[in-house]
Amino acid sequence: MLLFAVRRLASAVLVLFAISVLVFLIFFATPGVDPAARIAGRNADPATLAQVRHSFGLDRPIPIRYALMMRHLFISRDLESFVNRGAKVIPQIVQATPVTLSLVLGAAVIWVLFAVLMGTVAAWRRGTVADPLIMLAGVVGISLPVYWLGEVVNLITQSRLHGSVFSWVPPLGYVSLTDDPGQWALHLLFPWLTLAVLYAGIYARLLRSELVANLNEDYVRTARAKGISERRILIRHALRCSLIPIVSLFGLDFGALVGGAALLTEVVFGLPGVGKLTYDALQTVDLPMIMATVIYAAFFVVLANAVVDVLYARLDPRARHA
Amino acid sequence: MSAGPWRIAAGHLARNRAAMAGVAVFVVIALACLAAPLYAEHVAHTDPFRSNVSGTTVVDGRTVQVLAPSSTGLGLGVTPIGPTWDPGHYFLGADNQGRDVLARLLYGGRNSLFIGLISALLCCLIATAVGVLAGYAGGPVDALLSRTLDVVWSIPVYLLAICLSVILLTSGLRLGPITISAGSLWVPILIIAVVYVPYVARPVRGQVVALRNRDYIQAAIGTGASDVRVMRRDVLPNILPTAIVFVPIMMALDMLTESALSFLSVGVQPPDASWGTIINDGLGLLYTRPAVTIAPGLCIAATAVALNVLGDGVRDALDPGAR
Amino acid sequence: MPEPLLEVDDLRVTFRTRRGTVTAVDGLSFALAAGDTLGIVGESGSGKTVSMLSILKLIRDPNARISGRVLFRGRNLLELTDRELRDVRGRDIAMIFQDPMTALTPVYRVGWHIAEQIRAHEKVSRQAARDRAVRLLAEVGIPEPGRRVDNYPHEFSGGMRQRAVIAMALACNPALLIADEPTTALDVTTQAQVLDLMRRLRETHGSAIVVITHDMGVVSEIADRVLVMYGGRAVERGPKREVFRRPRHPYTWGLLDSVPRMAGPRVRRLPMIPGTPIGPLDLPAGCGFAPRCRLRHQACEVRPELADAPTGGTRNGASEHVDACWLPAEGRAALRERSREESRG
Numbered sequence: 001m002l003l004f005a006v007r008r009l010a011s012a013v014l015v016l017f018a019i020s021v022l023v024f025l026i027f028f029a030t031p032g033v034d035p036a037a038r039i040a041g042r043n044a045d046p047a048t049l050a051q052v053r054h055s056f057g058l059d060r061p062i063p064i065r066y067a068l069m070m071r072h073l074f075i076s077r078d079l080e081s082f083v084n085r086g087a088k089v090i091p092q093i094v095q096a097t098p099v100t101l102s103l104v105l106g107a108a109v110i111w112v113l114f115a116v117l118m119g120t121v122a123a124w125r126r127g128t129v130a131d132p133l134i135m136l137a138g139v140v141g142i143s144l145p146v147y148w149l150g151e152v153v154n155l156i157t158q159s160r161l162h163g164s165v166f167s168w169v170p171p172l173g174y175v176s177l178t179d180d181p182g183q184w185a186l187h188l189l190f191p192w193l194t195l196a197v198l199y200a201g202i203y204a205r206l207l208r209s210e211l212v213a214n215l216n217e218d219y220v221r222t223a224r225a226k227g228i229s230e231r232r233i234l235i236r237h238a239l240r241c242s243l244i245p246i247v248s249l250f251g252l253d254f255g256a257l258v259g260g261a262a263l264l265t266e267v268v269f270g271l272p273g274v275g276k277l278t279y280d281a282l283q284t285v286d287l288p289m290i291m292a293t294v295i296y297a298a299f300f301v302v303l304a305n306a307v308v309d310v311l312y313a314r315l316d317p318r319a320r321h322a
Numbered sequence: 323m324s325a326g327p328w329r330i331a332a333g334h335l336a337r338n339r340a341a342m343a344g345v346a347v348f349v350v351i352a353l354a355c356l357a358a359p360l361y362a363e364h365v366a367h368t369d370p371f372r373s374n375v376s377g378t379t380v381v382d383g384r385t386v387q388v389l390a391p392s393s394t395g396l397g398l399g400v401t402p403i404g405p406t407w408d409p410g411h412y413f414l415g416a417d418n419q420g421r422d423v424l425a426r427l428l429y430g431g432r433n434s435l436f437i438g439l440i441s442a443l444l445c446c447l448i449a450t451a452v453g454v455l456a457g458y459a460g461g462p463v464d465a466l467l468s469r470t471l472d473v474v475w476s477i478p479v480y481l482l483a484i485c486l487s488v489i490l491l492t493s494g495l496r497l498g499p500i501t502i503s504a505g506s507l508w509v510p511i512l513i514i515a516v517v518y519v520p521y522v523a524r525p526v527r528g529q530v531v532a533l534r535n536r537d538y539i540q541a542a543i544g545t546g547a548s549d550v551r552v553m554r555r556d557v558l559p560n561i562l563p564t565a566i567v568f569v570p571i572m573m574a575l576d577m578l579t580e581s582a583l584s585f586l587s588v589g590v591q592p593p594d595a596s597w598g599t600i601i602n603d604g605l606g607l608l609y610t611r612p613a614v615t616i617a618p619g620l621c622i623a624a625t626a627v628a629l630n631v632l633g634d635g636v637r638d639a640l641d642p643g644a645r
Numbered sequence: 646m647p648e649p650l651l652e653v654d655d656l657r658v659t660f661r662t663r664r665g666t667v668t669a670v671d672g673l674s675f676a677l678a679a680g681d682t683l684g685i686v687g688e689s690g691s692g693k694t695v696s697m698l699s700i701l702k703l704i705r706d707p708n709a710r711i712s713g714r715v716l717f718r719g720r721n722l723l724e725l726t727d728r729e730l731r732d733v734r735g736r737d738i739a740m741i742f743q744d745p746m747t748a749l750t751p752v753y754r755v756g757w758h759i760a761e762q763i764r765a766h767e768k769v770s771r772q773a774a775r776d777r778a779v780r781l782l783a784e785v786g787i788p789e790p791g792r793r794v795d796n797y798p799h800e801f802s803g804g805m806r807q808r809a810v811i812a813m814a815l816a817c818n819p820a821l822l823i824a825d826e827p828t829t830a831l832d833v834t835t836q837a838q839v840l841d842l843m844r845r846l847r848e849t850h851g852s853a854i855v856v857i858t859h860d861m862g863v864v865s866e867i868a869d870r871v872l873v874m875y876g877g878r879a880v881e882r883g884p885k886r887e888v889f890r891r892p893r894h895p896y897t898w899g900l901l902d903s904v905p906r907m908a909g910p911r912v913r914r915l916p917m918i919p920g921t922p923i924g925p926l927d928l929p930a931g932c933g934f935a936p937r938c939r940l941r942h943q944a945c946e947v948r949p950e951l952a953d954a955p956t957g958g959t960r961n962g963a964s965e966h967v968d969a970c971w972l973p974a975e976g977r978a979a980l981r982e983r984s985r986e987e988s989r990g
Binding site for chain 3 (some may be wrong): 218219221223224230237315317
Binding site (some may be wrong): 015018019021022026133136139140142143144145146147148149151152154155158159178252256257259260261263264267277279282283285289290293294297298301302306319 | 324327338340403472473474476477478480482484485486488489492513574581582585586587588598601604605608609612616618619623626627630631634642
């Protein structure tokens with residue numbers, strides 16, 4: 001087990017390294033414009049350009065540039081935005097992380113609950129109208145642009161019905177959990193629901209097809225021949241086995257969302273999370289910020305992947321020896 | 323492979339009422355978008371790409387301004403005309419530059435559908451090539467390609483697409499003889515196609531590996547058939563269904579991605595429009611003129627639902643066991 | 646015969662398909678006494694598995710229709726509610742299936758499976774159920790049962806898994822054990838061991854057994870009585886000794902002749918039954934075997950009933966050995982010899 005953990009950690013570090021190289025190459029080695037001009041932002045003056053060149057070692061070979069970049073990011077943690085002169089990038093990300101975590105954790109709870117419910121009922125009621133109806137709801141869920149759904153939710157809860165049904169909905173923004181848990185939840189309620197719609201659809205569809213496949217397995221027939229109740233067969237046997245692939249997908253999605261893939265939801269609901277940082281950086285073409293957030297995202301994805309691998313072994317005894 | 327299995331699959335698909343409804347919805351939307359110039363010139367008499375700040379139009383027989391001075395708040399700015407439900411005069415109203423929303427919607431749909439379709443095809447093509455190469459070659463080639471796909475896939479797609487967009491939108495792309503200028507539609511097409519390659523290539527590779535271990539392929543290799551022959555005769559025909567299953571769902575996914583990138587202003591660049599850019603245009607008008615936001619979103623959602631339902635139908639038709 | 650344990654009467658299983666109604670089991674009848682072993686033999690698609698699944702209503706296909714009567718201890722199983730049926734399954738009638746590799750839920754330990762079986766039917770503590778699981782594993786010959794009880798199915802070999810499945814099936818001392826091709830997926834030496842185990846357990850647990858197989862060898866090892874099925878119908882039924890010594894139906898001849906023999910004259914090539922097994926879709930109106938039978942004649946266009954002597958009269962006065970064939974009751978042995986000569990041709 002220890003050996004497994006060490007090997008897993010080593011491969012995680014390796015993947016992280018590969019991602020950082022990839023991102024570095026995208027920003028510093030794509031042909032075309034002078035990278036200094038990119039980093040310094042639009043209409044930078046010659047002095048800034050020179051400073052950028054020196055600070056990122058742009059006159060030196062690529063491996064050294066990479067090393068310098070990583071030092072700015074991880075060791076001295078003094079990567080600076082050149083659009084917002086002097087604004088340090090890393091502290092901003094650290095500050096934004098709890099917001100994103102709050103958003104994604106809550107949404108994950110909701111989407112997993114809904115997906116398990118929808119997928120199980122659909123597989124259970126296969127052959128009746130309930131199955132295609134639930135699955136249609138799932139398809140609609142994965143087909144709605146999330147930012148647009150957020151806009152429509154805002155339109156209804158902040159404007160059109162704010163005077164009546166939704167008068168209790170607070171204005172957009174974020175309240176920290178430690179300041180006021182009630183307001184925290186209230187502010188995040190609609191962002192949670194909006195973000196959960198897409199993933200509930202994906203997971204419900206996946207879970208249903210896994211369940212249907214598992215219910216056709218021989219072991220289900222064995223269980224039936226043993227005199228086990230249908231409910232127990234569905235939940236203890238089929239659902240238990242169907243959750244294995246769901247967990248590995250969940251790890252990936254959760255990691256990606258915490259890493260900033262929730263940016264559309266954050267932007268629409270005005271939540272100052274990591275995704276919002278990326279978005280703001282995009283508006284001003286603030287490359288150091290974008291680069292930092294992407295590498296931060298990769299860190300979470302790799303971390304989530306490693307956690308999933310360990311969890312996976314707990315869930316699937318067959319994976320323990322592999 | 324003979325026409326047999328394909329014909330059976332086509333028959334299956336044709337009998338699938340949900341999938342056929344999806345096809346119908348998609349065709350209606352696509353035809354409407356193709357007819358965009360007809361609508362703009364002959365029905366609405368407007369140029370949806372020129373701002374029309376001081377224009378007027380006729381509502382209920384009265385001439386009104388397209389952009390009226392704002393009556394709410396501080397009275398600053400303007401409020402564009404809302405939906406008139408009159409096809410000749412701003413059916414869905416105007417955006418904040420006085421442009422006809424419906425006409426822009428149809429033109430934008432052309433770009434959204436075009437980008438979605440081409441990037442889905444491109445993605446499946448590249449992914450099949452990479453997947454087949456990795457799965458068939460095995461060994462170090464496979465290891466290198468597979469690890470690369472893993473690494474690319476562990477960067478969240480939207481973030482990777484954003485990075486690539488930021489770079490390509492500032493400088494364009496020169497790859498040998500191919501030059502793509504920064505504002506071209508090909509920038510989002512290329513980016514969206516590339517970021518989803520691992521998503522398709524990994525299952526394709528898995529299939530090829532499984533196929534390669536199948537007895538009849540081993541037998542074909544054993545009889546001394548060349549790699550090209552085995553690939554063409556035995557591997558590709560068996561991989562094709564997998565790749566085809568991905569096309570409709572990738573098109574839905576690609577359209578959603580395009581709209582998100584355009585919404586973030588790193589997708590389709592003005593003066594071109596897409597459904598995503600129109601939603602972005604509607605941001606500031608959300609509470610006063612929600613039609614500008616709602617209409618393109620509904621178009622995206624309807625198209626994506628149609629494509630996803632069709633995709634499910636194609637999967638069931640090509641792989642009856644998966645039902 | 647005393648009051649039978651299981652009496653199947655005119656069992657019929659049909660499936661509605663796009664190409665019309667398909668009859669998988671067509672009027673099957675037999676009786677089984679307590680403690681007896683019946684071997685049901687036939688090629689794949691002959692309806693033997695479907696008929697046994699339908700006895701416990703384990704067919705989940707919504708297009709399936711089951712009719713007839715299945716009396717178990719005087720109760721018609723086909724009329725029981727799901728709840729009542731659940732009490733019968735596993736406790737009174739246990740069933741084991743062909744492939745031991747997929748028969749157990751992969752995420753649970755072997756002992757968990759056995760304990761689940763026990764606790765589904767008896768109110769016993771977790772610990773007591775586990776202790777019984779260990780004893781059962783020991784009984785079916787799993788080495789180190791105290792340790793193995795905590796293994797996962799994938800840590801067992803195929804033969805061990807089938808033993809575990811048998812242990813699970815016997816956990817509640819069922820009066821009837823239905824075994825569907827219990828040895829087919831195993832290698833030859835394991836096959837013999839599993840058959841041996843089943844024979845032994847029949848003595849200790851006193852269960853009646855129905856073995857479904859396509860292998861006459863298995864029947865000769867374990868069965869007391871034989872039922873030969875073809876195309877969803879019973880074509881011959883009788884005590885094992887009788888059926889093996891004096892097989893009557895041409896299909897049974899074919900089955901017996903295709904088993905290699907240790908004694909007797911060596912044959913250059915094993916005879917085989919010409920043609921391919923019939924699917925339930927293209928069942929003829931008359932005798933199902935006629936299209937493959939060398940001895941078919943006019944009469945075969947009418948379906949023969951299972952009888953002591955379908956052509957009339959009785960043979961030897963014994964009615965336990967019956968078959969469904971229009972050939973004259975007398976002189977079948979000579980006919981068999983002649984057709985065997987022809988098939989070697």
